[in-house]
Amino acid sequence: MTKLSPLKRGVVIFIILGVLTAIEYYFGVNDFPSILLWTVAIIKILLVLQFFMHINKVINPNQGGHE
Amino acid sequence: MSSINNSIVSYQRKLAISRLGLWLFFTSDAFMFGGLLVTRFYLLGNKSLNLDRTLGLLVTSILLTSSFFMNRAEVMVSERNHKGFITSLVITILLGISFLVGVIGLEWGSAHFGPGDGAEGAVFYMMTGMHAFHVLTGLIFLSLVLRNGLNKKYTPEKHYAVEASANYWHFVDVVWIIYYPVLYLMGTM
Amino acid sequence: MKNSGFWFLLVVIAAVGIVFGFVVERPYTYRGSLIDPAVPAPEFSLLSSQGGDYRLDSRTGKFILIFFGYTHCPDVCPTTLYEMKEIKARLKDKAENIEFVFVTVDPERDTQDQLKRYLSSFDESFFGLTGSTEQLEMVWKDYGVYREIQETDNSLGYLVDHTSRLYLINSQGELMMTYLYETTLDEIVSDLNYLIKKADL
Numbered sequence: 001m002t003k004l005s006p007l008k009r010g011v012v013i014f015i016i017l018g019v020l021t022a023i024e025y026y027f028g029v030n031d032f033p034s035i036l037l038w039t040v041a042i043i044k045i046l047l048v049l050q051f052f053m054h055i056n057k058v059i060n061p062n063q064g065g066h067e
Numbered sequence: 068m069s070s071i072n073n074s075i076v077s078y079q080r081k082l083a084i085s086r087l088g089l090w091l092f093f094t095s096d097a098f099m100f101g102g103l104l105v106t107r108f109y110l111l112g113n114k115s116l117n118l119d120r121t122l123g124l125l126v127t128s129i130l131l132t133s134s135f136f137m138n139r140a141e142v143m144v145s146e147r148n149h150k151g152f153i154t155s156l157v158i159t160i161l162l163g164i165s166f167l168v169g170v171i172g173l174e175w176g177s178a179h180f181g182p183g184d185g186a187e188g189a190v191f192y193m194m195t196g197m198h199a200f201h202v203l204t205g206l207i208f209l210s211l212v213l214r215n216g217l218n219k220k221y222t223p224e225k226h227y228a229v230e231a232s233a234n235y236w237h238f239v240d241v242v243w244i245i246y247y248p249v250l251y252l253m254g255t256m
Numbered sequence: 257m258k259n260s261g262f263w264f265l266l267v268v269i270a271a272v273g274i275v276f277g278f279v280v281e282r283p284y285t286y287r288g289s290l291i292d293p294a295v296p297a298p299e300f301s302l303l304s305s306q307g308g309d310y311r312l313d314s315r316t317g318k319f320i321l322i323f324f325g326y327t328h329c330p331d332v333c334p335t336t337l338y339e340m341k342e343i344k345a346r347l348k349d350k351a352e353n354i355e356f357v358f359v360t361v362d363p364e365r366d367t368q369d370q371l372k373r374y375l376s377s378f379d380e381s382f383f384g385l386t387g388s389t390e391q392l393e394m395v396w397k398d399y400g401v402y403r404e405i406q407e408t409d410n411s412l413g414y415l416v417d418h419t420s421r422l423y424l425i426n427s428q429g430e431l432m433m434t435y436l437y438e439t440t441l442d443e444i445v446s447d448l449n450y451l452i453k454k455a456d457l
Binding site: 002032033035036038039040042043046047050 | 259262265266269270272273274276277278282
């Protein structure tokens with residue numbers, strides 16, 4: 001993941017989020033146990049927190065700059 | 068020499084503090100959204116809401132895509148790609164407006180119940196309304212960033228406003244990532 | 257690989273979710289009073305508001321929700337019948353697998369026509385059953401239905417005190433559950449939803 005350029009990384013994460021949303025929709029419409037919906041939601045949140053919001057910059061403030 | 072060093076160091080320090088401040092705000096705002104989330108389950112339990120799932124999927128996809136373009140804008144401003152930054156930011160704003168049209172215009176317009184119609188109405192309109200309000204303020208924030216961006220105020224070294232507005236936008240997306248399945252997909256009739 | 261911790265966390269969460277979602281099955285708790293083991297439902301054959309007879313043993317393959325009441329009932333019966341109508345609406349397609357049956361505790365006044373007229377204001381697919389007092393006494397006894405005539409002074413004539421439970425017979429003709437009057441609509445719908453899915457009808 002770190003080998004990709006930031007732009008490409010964004011695309012990859014977006015595609016993963018899209019696939020997860022499709023899976024979530026399928027689970028929802030077909031009455032799967034709600035624990036699975038929660039799992040997908042948590043995974044999506046972690047991906048956004050890490051790759052879009054760069055939460056590690058707050059946890060490790062010494063990285064400095066962007067990316 | 069050392070004064071330039073000092074100003075770089077003090078900017079980094081200000082950046083770190085600003086970031087922390089913004090995340091503290093997110094934490095506080097998250098409690099408010101969390102309270103509404105608990106309300107959904109407290110009042111409705113395992114009951115599902117009578118909503119249009121296709122429309123829900125559509126607005127979710129719009130918001131997700133807007134997050135993608137926001138990230139793109141943030142990366143481009145750090146790579147000094149001015150045109151790309153502006154384009155991506157404009158697309159984000161347009162998608163954000165589409166989301167509001169979808170939720171406030173279409174969803175609220177075609178809902179089978181009103182805000183006063185019992186627990187279902189209260190939960191749905193409050194949750195989506197509060198979220199939509201944050202989308203609206205996010206759009207205002209992004210418009211200001213767009214105006215400043217068009218005036219070439221941001222550099223790869225100093226563009227905290229872009230980062231902050233992007234984080235706010237992603238925060239709003241995260242809230243919807245939870246609210247979407249909770250409102251549209253979970254529960255049995 | 258500074259992100260490896262993140263991906264590890266993600267995989268752990270996904271694994272926990274999949275295990276609890278697909279592998280571990282939480283047993284369903286019925287909201288009604290379960291009769292365990294289920295007993296063969298006491299047989300009866302009564303006159304139906306839809307014409308002809310209604311024989312219980314010819315209805316296997318369907319779930320049957322039975323309520324004992326009477327058409328001159330001021331409160332409990334109309335509310336319960338209204339609930340039964342709502343249950344049918346909530347179950348949508350699945351409602352095909354249920355029959356809603358109203359057995360009278362007042363055979364003197366509740367003829368087939370009277371029941372038909374009364375039930376038509378709720379749902380025309382509901383069955384109203386009546387018969388001779390002797391026939392019905394056996395059914396009331398078999399199902400443990402309390403029934404007592406209360407003479408009144410007013411123009412309504414007499415009232416009938418009666419058990420207000422709902423009785424559920426499964427698709428194999430077994431009496432499996434009863435619901436107290438206070439049970440909510442959501443609870444009954446939840447149980448029926450689960451049972452019909454489980455019976456794979």
